[in-house]
Amino acid sequence: MKDMTAANLRSAFGGESQAHMRYKIWADVAEKEGFANIAKLFRAVSFAEQIHATSHFAVLKDVTGAFVVTSMAGFGIGRTKDNCAGAVAGEQFEINEMYPTYKNTAEFQAEKNAERSFLWALETEKEHAKLFLKAKEAADKKQDTSFKKIYVCRVCGYTHEGEPEGKCPLCGAPREKIEVFEC
Numbered sequence: 001m002k003d004m005t006a007a008n009l010r011s012a013f014g015g016e017s018q019a020h021m022r023y024k025i026w027a028d029v030a031e032k033e034g035f036a037n038i039a040k041l042f043r044a045v046s047f048a049e050q051i052h053a054t055s056h057f058a059v060l061k062d063v064t065g066a067f068v069v070t071s072m073a074g075f076g077i078g079r080t081k082d083n084c085a086g087a088v089a090g091e092q093f094e095i096n097e098m099y100p101t102y103k104n105t106a107e108f109q110a111e112k113n114a115e116r117s118f119l120w121a122l123e124t125e126k127e128h129a130k131l132f133l134k135a136k137e138a139a140d141k142k143q144d145t146s147f148k149k150i151y152v153c154r155v156c157g158y159t160h161e162g163e164p165e166g167k168c169p170l171c172g173a174p175r176e177k178i179e180v181f182e183c
């Protein structure tokens, strides 16, 4: 694999792994503050970030050894409204800078599997940003979100509010590959 794409996959693996954990921690904060549905949103998205980390790691299967990995990752445990704002900012960085750049580099370097893994993450993060923005707006008013269900594709991580209507709209995985989180 080309060096720059491999480095980008490692960085993205680091970023997604940390987002996976950070959202779990922020889910617990939301739970304690009485935002049960926002907690479920954090847990569903945490699961999606695990899918992305796993996908990036799988694409790197032939790159072995230890590497220092630099990733953009948010820190801090604030109140839920602050954590939602932090989540929106993190997702927007991935949408506006990180994943388009990584995806274009992979395309230029003809690394098809990496390009697909970055595309799956990029398109999913757009949904995450929308969901966290709704959660932030609710938390700012000291309200919980009113999502009924959130689904996550176990293949590509695609996340959406509601019930899946059939195949995954992002990767085409069958309905049985989609996990539904009840809120």
Ligand SMILES: [Fe+2]
Residues within 6 Å of the ligand: 045, 049, 091, 124, 125, 128
């Ligand atoms: Fe995300």
Ligand SMILES: [Fe+2]
Residues within 6 Å of the ligand: 153, 154, 155, 156, 157, 158, 168, 169, 170, 171, 172, 173
């Ligand atoms: Fe999918």
